[in-house]
Amino acid sequence: MSDPTLILRVRNLTARIATRKEEIHAVRGISFDIAAGEAVGFVGESGCGKSVTARAIMRLAPEGTSIALGGSVDFMGQDLLQLDEKAMRDLRGRRIAMVFQDPMTSLNPVMTIGSQIDDIVRRHTELRGRAIRQRTVELLNLVGIPNPERRADNHPHQFSGGMRQRVLIAIAISCDPDLLIADEPTTALDVTVQAQILRLLMRLREERGMSLMLITHDFGVVAGMVERVNVMYRGEIVESGSVERVFAEPAHEYTRALLHAVPRLDTAGRVL
Amino acid sequence: MIRVVLTRFAWTLVILLGVSFVAFMLMRALPGDFAIAAAGSQSVSPEVLDAIRRDLGLDRPLLEQYFLWLGHALTGDLGRSFVTKQPVLSELPARFVVTFQLTLIAAIIAMTMGIATGLASARMRGRTDWFVRIYNGLILAVPNFVVATLIVLLAGLYFPQLSIFNYTPFLSDPIANLGSLLLPAFSLALAVSVTISENTRAAVLEISSQDFVMVARAKGLLPRTVLRNYLVRNALTPIITVTGLQVASLLGGSILVETIFAIPGMGQYLFDSINSRDYPVIQAIVVLAASVVILVNMLVDIAYARVDARVKA
Numbered sequence: 001m002s003d004p005t006l007i008l009r010v011r012n013l014t015a016r017i018a019t020r021k022e023e024i025h026a027v028r029g030i031s032f033d034i035a036a037g038e039a040v041g042f043v044g045e046s047g048c049g050k051s052v053t054a055r056a057i058m059r060l061a062p063e064g065t066s067i068a069l070g071g072s073v074d075f076m077g078q079d080l081l082q083l084d085e086k087a088m089r090d091l092r093g094r095r096i097a098m099v100f101q102d103p104m105t106s107l108n109p110v111m112t113i114g115s116q117i118d119d120i121v122r123r124h125t126e127l128r129g130r131a132i133r134q135r136t137v138e139l140l141n142l143v144g145i146p147n148p149e150r151r152a153d154n155h156p157h158q159f160s161g162g163m164r165q166r167v168l169i170a171i172a173i174s175c176d177p178d179l180l181i182a183d184e185p186t187t188a189l190d191v192t193v194q195a196q197i198l199r200l201l202m203r204l205r206e207e208r209g210m211s212l213m214l215i216t217h218d219f220g221v222v223a224g225m226v227e228r229v230n231v232m233y234r235g236e237i238v239e240s241g242s243v244e245r246v247f248a249e250p251a252h253e254y255t256r257a258l259l260h261a262v263p264r265l266d267t268a269g270r271v272l
Numbered sequence: 273m274i275r276v277v278l279t280r281f282a283w284t285l286v287i288l289l290g291v292s293f294v295a296f297m298l299m300r301a302l303p304g305d306f307a308i309a310a311a312g313s314q315s316v317s318p319e320v321l322d323a324i325r326r327d328l329g330l331d332r333p334l335l336e337q338y339f340l341w342l343g344h345a346l347t348g349d350l351g352r353s354f355v356t357k358q359p360v361l362s363e364l365p366a367r368f369v370v371t372f373q374l375t376l377i378a379a380i381i382a383m384t385m386g387i388a389t390g391l392a393s394a395r396m397r398g399r400t401d402w403f404v405r406i407y408n409g410l411i412l413a414v415p416n417f418v419v420a421t422l423i424v425l426l427a428g429l430y431f432p433q434l435s436i437f438n439y440t441p442f443l444s445d446p447i448a449n450l451g452s453l454l455l456p457a458f459s460l461a462l463a464v465s466v467t468i469s470e471n472t473r474a475a476v477l478e479i480s481s482q483d484f485v486m487v488a489r490a491k492g493l494l495p496r497t498v499l500r501n502y503l504v505r506n507a508l509t510p511i512i513t514v515t516g517l518q519v520a521s522l523l524g525g526s527i528l529v530e531t532i533f534a535i536p537g538m539g540q541y542l543f544d545s546i547n548s549r550d551y552p553v554i555q556a557i558v559v560l561a562a563s564v565v566i567l568v569n570m571l572v573d574i575a576y577a578r579v580d581a582r583v584k585a
Contacts, residue, residue, distance in 0.1 A: 060486060060489055062481065062486065063480040063481045063485065063486075064397075064480070064481065089492045089494070090492060091492065092490055092492035093491040093492035093493075097490070098490045100483060100486065100490075102483055105482060105483040105484065106483045106484055106486075106487045107484055107487070108484045108488070108501070108502055108505075108506070109484075109580070109582060110505050110506055110508075110579065110580050111501060111505070112581075119493060119497060119501065120491040120492070120493065123491065123492060123494070123497070124492065155581040155582065157582050171487070171491065
């Protein structure tokens with residue numbers, strides 16, 4: 001890689017999803033960079049290919065489908081699309097981690113919260129025995145779970161949605177990843193909890209100097225969170241630039257439409 | 273946990289009482305005269321029949337008869353067989369042990385085969401899935417007495433050294449006993465294994481598409497860890513449910529299988545007793561079989577609570 005400060009360099013990425021019935025060109029040749037410690041937003045309506053882009057980087061296809069990938073995903077000097085599944089598994093969760101959209105369904109209901117953090121710590125670190133649980137409790141504390149020692153033995157159904165998302169963030173940062181992909185991390189949460197989770201993500205990113213790829217359909221979420229933003233539409237990046245620039249003078253028609261779709265408080269409404 | 277067990281146990285006792293009542297009344301509702309069956313012949317004088325009725329308490333009100341029977345049953349007296357004139361309890365335990373052994377072996381075979389084929393079907397898909405599903409459909413379509421008869425026929429023709437009709441009691445030779453139960457248990461297990469297989473397949477497929485499985489893969493966990501802790505542990509609840517429900521059909525199937533393979537178990541005993549209208553024996557077996565099914569269901573409920581922490585009381 002020419003630029004050592006770049007952590008991710010995606011070139012001409014394509015993703016075709018093959019289900020039993022049809023084939024969808026979900027991502028049509030997109031290119032972007034993410035620098036070390038940088039936060040980049042991906043904005044677009046649902047179905048625009050932003051989640052597929054995230055899954056493509058992780059090389060995770062949903063059960064029962066297969067994704068054909070093209071182009072290159074250069075992650076710290078190695079092309080992820082060329083790695084075999086075993087090497088990919090060693091990398092997932094350790095160097096690239098992901099936070100998913102729906103915390104209510106993202107935790108295993110029959111395992112305790114603690115053991116779901118224990119297993120990733122055991123998989124990717126040298127820690128063994130009681131040191132694992134110590135690390136788990138530390139992580140729960142870090143993401144703001146009160147009484148972490150006791151709560152680690154609870155099951156997911158004893159946690160609220162916001163608390164579960166904190167647990168999923170604890171899982172994601174457990175092995176100090178270089179890149180954290182957050183795919184609509186606040187969409188399923190109510191507004192006050194959304195702000196807490198976003199603040200937590202910001203704090204962790206600053207403390208650990210990790211890069212953040214924040215995927216959302218909500219311009220309001222990216223505004224305070226990222227330096228640069230890529231606007232996606234129908235599998236392509238239609239506009240990219242600094243958040244200030246894209247907000248102030250959107251170049252693409254779609255970006256303007258998307259910005260318009262955000263309800264605003266400063267323009268007078270009309271009484272229906 | 274202890275509360276779960278105690279609550280379930282209390283309920284089990286209530287249900288058992290109801291079952292014994294229904295079984296008792298059903299027996300009385302059957303056409304045919306108890307006294308004639310007890311006398312063992314149609315051509316008995318009315319005076320003798322009256323004497324038998326008095327002796328068996330048949331002249332009293334039904335409800336009183338039930339409580340008399342219940343009282344005797346609770347103190348370990350299930351009456352005497354009309355045929356052998358021996359106490360039912362002198363024969364039933366030995367018969368029960370044989371059937372218990374047979375159904376236990378069958379349950380183990382059914383669970384192993386069912387879970388293995390169901391898992392393979394759901395995980396490998398493609399040709400394996402195809403094969404398993406066609407096989408399942410085929411077995412399900414054939415009643416188990418046909419399968420049992422075919423097994424007897426084929427084994428008798430091609431493997432005469434298996435000596436299928438030679439039941440050996442456990443105490444005289446445990447190994448030979450196991451050998452003599454293997455084929456019957458297998459024919460009893462086949463249909464049940466298919467039901468377990470189909471349910472396992474459906475459960476694993478449904479759980480495969482859950483978000484938490486994607487999260488587990490995104491953690492970089494090894495495939496075997498994902499399979500064991502995320503897929504199988506969640507699929508276990510529906511698997512336990514069907515297996516528990518199938519115990520009843522195993523007991524029912526044992527009547528046919530024991531008769532076909534000439535195994536002196538409870539099923540064969542029941543079959544013979546029905547043929548000779550030996551009411552006390554029939555009644556004892558019905559209550560005993562119902563108790564076993566209810567007890568197994570209680571164990572299933574307790575197993576739920578152990579597998580899934582969301583299940584409480």
